[in-house]
Amino acid sequence: MSQGVPTEDVENEMNIGLSSYHPLAFAAVCSLSARCCWSLGAMESDNLAYMELAIHQAKLAMESLEVPVGCVFIKDGNVIASGRNRTTETRNATRHAEMEAIDILLEKWQRDGLSKAEVAKNFSQCVLYVTCEPCIMCAAALSFLGIKEVYYGCANEKFGGCGSILALHSSSSESFISDEVPQRKGFKCTGGLMASEAVSLFRSFYEQGNPNAPKPHRPPVEKKVE
Amino acid sequence: MLGMEEVVNECLGSKDPLRFEAPFKTKLYSLGFWVAQHKHSAVLPLLGSSCSVGEAHLSSLIMNEQLQQIIHIPANPPVSPTRQPTEKVYVALIEPKHANTIIRRLNQTAPLQNLHHLKRIHKKQVQGGKPELFVILCLASENEKQSQSMPPDVEDVVNSYNLTPFVTEVCKHAALSKEEWEEQCKLWPTSYHPPTYNIHGITGFSEEDSKSVFSFMKSTIELAKSGDHLFVNAALIVDPLVGQIIASACDEVCSWHTGTSKAKTETSHFKQSEGFTSDADANRIARDTTLLSNGSSNNLKQCDTTVFCLNPWQFTQQSLDGSPCYCHPLRHAAIVAIEASAARDRHLFPGSGLSEKLYEVDSTHSSPSGSPAKRQRITLENVKSGGEQAENTEGSNSLTRPYLCTGYDIYLVWEPCTMCAMALVHQRIRRIFYALPNPEAGALGSVHRLQGEKSLNHHYAIFRVVLPELEFPAER
Numbered sequence: 001m002s003q004g005v006p007t008e009d010v011e012n013e014m015n016i017g018l019s020s021y022h023p024l025a026f027a028a029v030c031s032l033s034a035r036c037c038w039s040l041g042a043m044e045s046d047n048l049a050y051m052e053l054a055i056h057q058a059k060l061a062m063e064s065l066e067v068p069v070g071c072v073f074i075k076d077g078n079v080i081a082s083g084r085n086r087t088t089e090t091r092n093a094t095r096h097a098e099m100e101a102i103d104i105l106l107e108k109w110q111r112d113g114l115s116k117a118e119v120a121k122n123f124s125q126c127v128l129y130v131t132c133e134p135c136i137m138c139a140a141a142l143s144f145l146g147i148k149e150v151y152y153g154c155a156n157e158k159f160g161g162c163g164s165i166l167a168l169h170s171s172s173s174e175s176f177i178s179d180e181v182p183q184r185k186g187f188k189c190t191g192g193l194m195a196s197e198a199v200s201l202f203r204s205f206y207e208q209g210n211p212n213a214p215k216p217h218r219p220p221v222e223k224k225v226e
Numbered sequence: 227m228l229g230m231e232e233v234v235n236e237c238l239g240s241k242d243p244l245r246f247e248a249p250f251k252t253k254l255y256s257l258g259f260w261v262a263q264h265k266h267s268a269v270l271p272l273l274g275s276s277c278s279v280g281e282a283h284l285s286s287l288i289m290n291e292q293l294q295q296i297i298h299i300p301a302n303p304p305v306s307p308t309r310q311p312t313e314k315v316y317v318a319l320i321e322p323k324h325a326n327t328i329i330r331r332l333n334q335t336a337p338l339q340n341l342h343h344l345k346r347i348h349k350k351q352v353q354g355g356k357p358e359l360f361v362i363l364c365l366a367s368e369n370e371k372q373s374q375s376m377p378p379d380v381e382d383v384v385n386s387y388n389l390t391p392f393v394t395e396v397c398k399h400a401a402l403s404k405e406e407w408e409e410q411c412k413l414w415p416t417s418y419h420p421p422t423y424n425i426h427g428i429t430g431f432s433e434e435d436s437k438s439v440f441s442f443m444k445s446t447i448e449l450a451k452s453g454d455h456l457f458v459n460a461a462l463i464v465d466p467l468v469g470q471i472i473a474s475a476c477d478e479v480c481s482w483h484t485g486t487s488k489a490k491t492e493t494s495h496f497k498q499s500e501g502f503t504s505d506a507d508a509n510r511i512a513r514d515t516t517l518l519s520n521g522s523s524n525n526l527k528q529c530d531t532t533v534f535c536l537n538p539w540q541f542t543q544q545s546l547d548g549s550p551c552y553c554h555p556l557r558h559a560a561i562v563a564i565e566a567s568a569a570r571d572r573h574l575f576p577g578s579g580l581s582e583k584l585y586e587v588d589s590t591h592s593s594p595s596g597s598p599a600k601r602q603r604i605t606l607e608n609v610k611s612g613g614e615q616a617e618n619t620e621g622s623n624s625l626t627r628p629y630l631c632t633g634y635d636i637y638l639v640w641e642p643c644t645m646c647a648m649a650l651v652h653q654r655i656r657r658i659f660y661a662l663p664n665p666e667a668g669a670l671g672s673v674h675r676l677q678g679e680k681s682l683n684h685h686y687a688i689f690r691v692v693l694p695e696l697e698f699p700a701e702r
Contacts, residue, residue: 092568093630093652094561106554116553120542136676137648141556144645146542158681161648165681166674168644185539 044193047151050074050129051194054153057084057097058131058201064089068201071097071130073105075122081105098130098138102145123147131198133191136161139168142187149188153198162189294440296659298428299671299688301678302402307409313341313398314366316376317348318389320359328361328383335379336364343400345415362414366393427657428687438469443661443691446637449474459533461563462637463655472634473570475562479534480553534558535643536664560638560646564653567631575627630654641668641690647676650686657687 050072057070061084073081083101087093105126109119123145128134131153134142139161142150150162150169161168171186320328329346338344348360364380376384376391384391396414401407407418431439442464450460458477465472534540534555541555628634635657636650642660647669650658658670665672670688677688 087652090568091571091630092565093654094564094649099556102556103554110552116541119553124542135648135652137645137652140538140643140645140648144538144541144555146539158683159648161644165679166644185542 046077047129047193050079050127051131051151051153053079053082054097054129054131055194055197055201057082058198061085061097062201062205068205069097069130069132071101071128073101074127074129075125080126081108094137096135096138098128098134099141101128102141120146127151129193131194131201132156133160133162133164135159136166136168139166143168143185146185147187150190151193152189152191153193154195154202155191162191294436294694295692296427296431296436296439297690297692299677299690300402301675301685303671303675303678305406307403307405310401310406310410311398312395312413314393315341315344315396316363316366316380316391317360317394318363318384318391320361320387320389322359324387325359325361328387331383332361332363332380335383336377338362338365341365341396341398343416343418344396345417348414362396363389363391427689438466439659439689439691440693442635442637443659443693445471446474447639447661447693449476450639452476457533459535459559459638459640459642461559463563463567463631464635464637465633466635466657467633472631473563473566475559475566477532477534477559478557478562479532479555533640535560535640535646536667538643538645538667556645558643558646560636560642561649563636564631564649567634567653571627571630632656635659637691640664641670641672643667644669644674644676647674651676651682651684654684655686657689659689659691661691661693663690 053072054070057072058068059070061070062068064084064086066085066088068085070084071082072079081101081104083097083099083104085097086095086100089095105122106119109122114122124147126147127149128142128147129151133152133154133156134150135156136159152162155164157164159165163169169187169189171184325347332346338346344362346362348362350358350360352358363384364376367375383389394414397410397416401410401416401418404418407416410416410418427435442462446460446462449462450458460474460476462474463472464470532540535558538555538558541553630653631650632654633656636655636659638646638658638660640660640662641664642650642658643664644667647658660670663672667673669676671677676682677685
């Protein structure tokens with residue numbers, strides 16, 4: 001797979017208008033985000049290909065009755081890890097796709113005997129493709145690790161940590177140079193890549209009803225018996 | 227005298243320990259070794275030598291006065307009661323005999339939408355005369371030039387009773403505390419409803435509850451300083467209904483080994499971190515500590531003294547280090563504790579069809595405490611009606627599996643970072659108790675305030691537990 005470098009214009013275009021979409025909303029209409037994707041052009045084919053892989057992971061999550069979110073980590077144009085949501089299986093609501101993939105990477109690099117400096121350097125060269133905007137927890141984690149860049153599908157208006165609720169990807173504007181204040185790490189972040197696909201996965205998941213949600217929420221829809 | 231909170235904040239916020247005035251140092255000392263040692267290790271030897279007999283006496287007085295506190299950290303940043311936002315309204319002086327009719331007409335034609343906390347009538351005592359009655363007519367336009375634009379219905383009232391409207395200011399939002407309410411009433415009387423719907427503890431703790439909170443916090447601190455590693459964060463997940471520890475953990479950032487960590491959490495819920503092996507991670511706190519405790523900690527590895535929630539970005543700031551990486555920068559104490567509680571859940575309630583299991587429990591168990599969804603409310607009722615408690619807790623202990631950590635509390639030595647705080651939202655923790663604030667990276671009031679983010683699908687209550695007598699073994 002060849003590497004494509006996104007142009008500034010294309011990125012700006014992709015950022016249009018996604019804030020109004022809620023990935024969990026039934027009524028979300030995806031025509032606008034779909035149009036954004038149609039206009040991407042050939043330069044974005046790599047981005048789309050990587051996001052396709054993330055979507056594939058999300059579909060795997062859905063097949064396991066997990067909230068459908070998936071991701072891939074790319075370094076030097078290669079997929080080095082993929083992850084999908086495993087919150088239901090593990091009964092650990094922090095096991096988001098990103099955390100799964102990060103653990104795979106850390107385990108792999110430890111096995112390879114990489115030094116801490118090498119691990120940090122590797123993360124600084126990683127690009128993450130994830131179907132839904134990283135939540136506040138994952139965005140913080142990505143910033144702690146010093147990841148280079150994130151592409152996400154649809155915005156996450158309830159939990160999003162890359163602009164929707166908090167903007168943890170933007171490094172602090174006032175850069176204190178001091179021993180006392182920890183240096184925040186930001187990362188480049190672009191939303192709207194294949195957002196409509198990500199939203200439609202959410203929609204079909206919640207239309208079946210989330211059997212694992214606490215009781216009052218979204219009971220499974222009973223299908224009519226013909 | 228400074229409150230405990232201010233003393234600690236001042237201590238943590240100050241860059242230069244030497245600038246503290248003598249009385250302040252005394253108070254700082256009374257807070258215990260812990261705070262001073264962490265941020266300003268240099269303070270301590272200085273304190274030890276400079277405390278006069280009189281100061282030492284004062285110190286012990288303070289200790290007796292303010293032994294322990296539980297401070298609620300609210301969802302909104304505290305606003306000074308005197309600086310509450312206001313709104314302009316039209317009011318008018320009315321004849322007492324018309325009051326009823328006017329109020330009825332106004333309530334029908336011009337109800338005070340979003341201002342339900344305001345009393346419609348303000349009775350002003352005039353010195354040596356009859357009280358005067360003022361009534362709120364309607365909201366005043368922000369634009370001064372449109373000062374005469376009242377709704378027609380209100381104008382009718384004004385005309386028929388020959389009123390002279392004028393503009394005054396009232397408080398825009400309902401009071402959240404008694405202090406705010408008292409301040410509001412100086413402008414215009416309002417009603418105040420203390421929060422009753424909220425999570426248990428916000429309106430105060432009973433003596434028994436406080437005891438249990440302090441005891442769990444002390445256990446958490448013991449956990450943090452157990453073994454050789456003095457300065458890690460520790461987390462204790464607790465079921466307050468039965469006073470049971472569900473999971474406990476310390477930071478495992480440096481000691482992480484692939485393969486072993488999962489097995490550990492599967493088998494033991496009460497495990498403590500193993501000794502650290504990495505020799506990396508010289509950071510500021512580590513330096514300070516080594517500097518300070520000198521003789522007693524010579525054999526401490528520097529890595530052992532790192533609270534990762536305090537500077538979670540340190541992973542990317544390490545100086546180049548060629549040794550192999552046994553490090554997982556995200557295994558903060560809260561994350562590890564959540565993992566352990568999830569492992570416990572899978573262990574106690576095995577079976578893959580967990581959703582069916584959950585529903586089964588719901589439908590077959592007739593006692594109201596059987597439903598995890600109702601658990602929180604039951605807790606409140608239990609506290610009020612102590613008698614049924616034993617029965618209910620027995621039921622909940624043996625039969626039901628709560629959804630994630632619903633109904634559980636977590637105790638942390640340090641205010642958690644953004645990642646940990648959001649993880650605790652995801653895992654549905656009910657209350658968070660921490661001992662020490664995290665001014666540079668804390669997400670529960672210091673840098674962010676996740677308990678106040680309305681869009682999140684779960685909200686916990688936050689409490690800071692002040693334990694002034696905290697000491698390290700080296701101090702005893």
